[in-house]
Amino acid sequence: MEIACFAIGYLAYTLWKEGSITGSTLSDALLLFSLSMLIILNYAVVGRNSSDEADTTREPPDPSGATKKEQALKYLRVLGKASSGQLASLLDIDVRNLSKFVNPLIQTGIIAARKEGKTFIYSLRDAHTYLHTHNRHNPSEEDEYEVHVELPKWQVKLPKEGNMLGRVALDDWKLGDFLYLPLRKHAQKGILVSGASGAGKTIAAKVIVEELLEDEIPVLVFDYTEQWQRLLEKNTDDGMLDRYAEFGMRRSSKGFKGHVVQSAPQLDELLTSGVTIVDLSGLYDSAERVGKVAQILDQLLEYFQFQGDSDDLRLLIVVEEAHLWMSKDVPKDAARFLDSAVRLLRKKGVGVMLVSQKISDFDPAMRSAMNISILFRTKYEGDLKAIGRILGSEISEVIPKLPVGYSVFHLADVGDPFVLSWRPTYSEP
Numbered sequence: 001m002e003i004a005c006f007a008i009g010y011l012a013y014t015l016w017k018e019g020s021i022t023g024s025t026l027s028d029a030l031l032l033f034s035l036s037m038l039i040i041l042n043y044a045v046v047g048r049n050s051s052d053e054a055d056t057t058r059e060p061p062d063p064s065g066a067t068k069k070e071q072a073l074k075y076l077r078v079l080g081k082a083s084s085g086q087l088a089s090l091l092d093i094d095v096r097n098l099s100k101f102v103n104p105l106i107q108t109g110i111i112a113a114r115k116e117g118k119t120f121i122y123s124l125r126d127a128h129t130y131l132h133t134h135n136r137h138n139p140s141e142e143d144e145y146e147v148h149v150e151l152p153k154w155q156v157k158l159p160k161e162g163n164m165l166g167r168v169a170l171d172d173w174k175l176g177d178f179l180y181l182p183l184r185k186h187a188q189k190g191i192l193v194s195g196a197s198g199a200g201k202t203i204a205a206k207v208i209v210e211e212l213l214e215d216e217i218p219v220l221v222f223d224y225t226e227q228w229q230r231l232l233e234k235n236t237d238d239g240m241l242d243r244y245a246e247f248g249m250r251r252s253s254k255g256f257k258g259h260v261v262q263s264a265p266q267l268d269e270l271l272t273s274g275v276t277i278v279d280l281s282g283l284y285d286s287a288e289r290v291g292k293v294a295q296i297l298d299q300l301l302e303y304f305q306f307q308g309d310s311d312d313l314r315l316l317i318v319v320e321e322a323h324l325w326m327s328k329d330v331p332k333d334a335a336r337f338l339d340s341a342v343r344l345l346r347k348k349g350v351g352v353m354l355v356s357q358k359i360s361d362f363d364p365a366m367r368s369a370m371n372i373s374i375l376f377r378t379k380y381e382g383d384l385k386a387i388g389r390i391l392g393s394e395i396s397e398v399i400p401k402l403p404v405g406y407s408v409f410h411l412a413d414v415g416d417p418f419v420l421s422w423r424p425t426y427s428e429p
Contacts, residue, residue, distance in 0.1 A: 068093070068101045076111065076124035077198050084120045112239075149173070149401055152394040154416035163211035165204075167247060169406055169419035175246065179409070179420055183211055186371055186411060188313045190342055191353040192362075193407075194383070195376025200405045202227055203429060204374055204422045205318060205355050209275065212316055213256045219275045220265065221318040222293050228277045228318075230428035231256055240424040247423040254426050264296050267303050271315060286329040293319060294334065297341045300350070310349030317345070322354035326361035339366045360386040373410040373417075377402040391417050 068091055075090050076082060087102070088095035102122060105111040112123050150171050158168070162182035167175040191208065193201050209219050209231065221228045235241065235253035244251050258275030265276045278296065283289045300317075325334050342352045359367060359375075360382035367373075367390070375387060379400050387408075388396035395408055395417055402408070402419070410417035 081123040156415040166422040188351040189371030191372040192370040193355045193374040194359040196378045199376035219316045221277045233428040286327045290330045304348040314349035316351045318353045322356040375408040
């Protein structure tokens with residue numbers, strides 16, 4: 001750069017003293033023009049390199065507090081609980097900075113903390129604690145959820161008697177009428193529960209199971225995460241117990257009769273012993289998980305084929321992680337077998353509840369065969385399009401806005417789909 005400037009200066013001086021550099025006016029003009037262009041190009045290249053160097057040496061921005069809080073919630077959902085050191089390590093931050101991310105979640109009742117020695121143990125409160133936060137309309141903690149919203153107006157005739165599942169949601173997520181549904185009548189025809197992880201699917205499924213157990217209907221659960229084993233213990237979460245009154249529930253939690261097995265249950269015990277939980281947490285391969293459930297379903301089909309048809313609900317089967325049946329890692333005929341099992345068992349008085357993260361993977365005929373659809377929050381475009389085709393664009397637009405613990409509830413016998421706020425569980429969440 002400096003050399004080019006010196007050359008132009010020298011040529012200009014020569015031109016002034018001698019009248020010409022090359023002996024030709026045109027050549028002199030072209031020479032000066034070429035040198036000027038070289039200086040401009042050189043300046044542009046140097047400027048860009050300097051900018052690139054500055055970009056590479058600039059420290060990357062720190063993740064926002066909101067992102068760290070979201071990561072903390074995801075880790076606690078998976079782990080159940082974590083110490084201060086463990087959580088700080090997972091978030092890749094100094095343990096001394098952990099409080100600024102978790103304290104707002106503790107203050108709003110989303111995370112529980114207890115001191116053990118010199119450290120704190122953090123755990124995620126029940127999904128309904130989110131719901132309580134949104135009922136207080138506190139958008140500063142959960143910006144992604146819409147606090148002010150107008151829900152679609154629906155024409156629905158709610159049953160006057162039955163099992164209490166929750167309360168119908170009104171505009172701005174306020175709580176309206178109680179939903180009573182006779183599950184003995186409707187659960188046999190199939191239930192599909194879907195939504196993103198952490199949206200409240202398992203809590204809703206537990207509410208349905210609790211209500212059926214109260215009616216002395218046996219339940220079989222395929223459990224991959226050991227969450228369902230808490231059904232045997234009473235709820236000790238003070239935050240949830242405080243919310244019982246909102247749903248007309250006595251402040252009296254309880255666990256339910258049942259047992260946990262590691263292999264195929266005995267059928268005589270299955271139909272008489274409350275809830276039977278098949279613990280599949282030791283299986284990690286999708287094909288192995290699906291194969292184990294398919295084996296037990298096949299045994300049930302063999303047993304019930306010799307039983308008469310029934311309009312009375314004899315048994316409810318809960319299949320968690322039902323989207324695994326559509327995975328590329330499992331045989332292609334697995335989904336067809338599941339669909340066939342659901343239809344055949346229904347005739348024998350056996351209802352099936354599928355709990356899945358996605359519904360768009362399921363065949364439309366299978367989705368339509370499920371009498372009750374419970375749709376929790378998701379942003380997955382494939383599911384939103386499928387919901388729009390089935391229930392209309394107004395409902396598909398509501399789905400991404402749902403707070404945790406709220407779902408769209410659709411039962412053809414009742415009328416239009418509506419938004420439901422699910423009651424807390426009696427058992428440990």
